[in-house]
Amino acid sequence: MILTVERQCGQPGHPGADDDQVRTGLPAHSPPPGAPIAIIRSTHDKTGKLGFLNVLARIYLTVNRGTPVVVQLLIIYFVIFASVNVGKTFVAVLAFGLNSAAYVAEIVRSGIMSIDNGQFEASSSLGLNYPKTLLSVILPQAFKNVLPALANECIVLLKETSVAGYIAVIDLTKGGDIIRSQTYEAFLPLIAVALIYLIMVMILSSLVTRLERRLARSDRG
Numbered sequence: 001m002i003l004t005v006e007r008q009c010g011q012p013g014h015p016g017a018d019d020d021q022v023r024t025g026l027p028a029h030s031p032p033p034g035a036p037i038a039i040i041r042s043t044h045d046k047t048g049k050l051g052f053l054n055v056l057a058r059i060y061l062t063v064n065r066g067t068p069v070v071v072q073l074l075i076i077y078f079v080i081f082a083s084v085n086v087g088k089t090f091v092a093v094l095a096f097g098l099n100s101a102a103y104v105a106e107i108v109r110s111g112i113m114s115i116d117n118g119q120f121e122a123s124s125s126l127g128l129n130y131p132k133t134l135l136s137v138i139l140p141q142a143f144k145n146v147l148p149a150l151a152n153e154c155i156v157l158l159k160e161t162s163v164a165g166y167i168a169v170i171d172l173t174k175g176g177d178i179i180r181s182q183t184y185e186a187f188l189p190l191i192a193v194a195l196i197y198l199i200m201v202m203i204l205s206s207l208v209t210r211l212e213r214r215l216a217r218s219d220r221g
Contacts, residue, residue, distance in 0.1 A: 041054060042109050076094060162197070
C-alpha cells in the first residue's frame with residue numbers, strides 16, 4: 001500500500017501553507033525496531049510532551065550505547081536469566097536486539113528531525129493530527145533519508161553476532177573455532193568464516209542498493 005498525501009498551492013478549502021507539499025512514497029509497513037523510542041524522543045524535542053517517557057528513553061539509550069554488546073550479552077545470560085532456564089539463542093537475540101534498537105532509534109530520530117516543519121503544517125491543514133502525520137507522512141520520508149545508515153547498522157549487527165559464542169551459542173565464528181581446536185589448523189577455518197561473513201555483507205549491501213534505486217524510481221514516478 002502506497003500512502004500519498006499532497007497539498008497543491010492554491011488548493012481551495014485548505015488555507016495557509018500555500019507552498020507546502022506533503023508526499024510519502026513508501027509502503028505503509030511496520031516501523032523498524034527502535035522506532036517507538038525515536039518517536040518518543042522526537043515528539044519531546046518538537047512539542048515538549050512525553051517528558052517522563054523521554055527520560056526513560058534517554059536512560060535506555062545511554063546504557064545500551066555506552067556499554068559493549070559483549071558485556072550486555074553476558075549480563076543478560078549470567079545475571080538476569082541466571083535462575084531461569086532459557087535458550088541461549090533467545091538470550092542472544094534479545095541482547096543483540098536491545099543493543100541494535102538503541103542505535104536504530106537515534107538513526108530514525110535524526111531522520112525525523114531532518115524533515116522540515118512545513119510538512120507538519122501542511123498535514124495539519126489537511127486535517128491530519130500529530131500521530132497520523134508522524135506515522136503516515138513523516139516516518140516514510142525519514143526512513144528514506146536514513147536508509148543508508150540503517151543498512152550500515154544491519155551490517156554492524158550481522159558482524160556483532162560473531163560474539164554469541166561467549167554464551168556457548170554455536171554460531172559461525174564458534175563453529176570455525178571448534179574446527180580449529182580439533183584440526184589444529186587455524187588458517188582455513190578462520191579464513192572460511194571471514195569469507196562467509198564477507199559474502200553475507202555483500203549480499204545485504206546489494207539488496208539495500210536495489211531498494212534505494214527502487215525508492216528513487218518511485219520518487220521520479
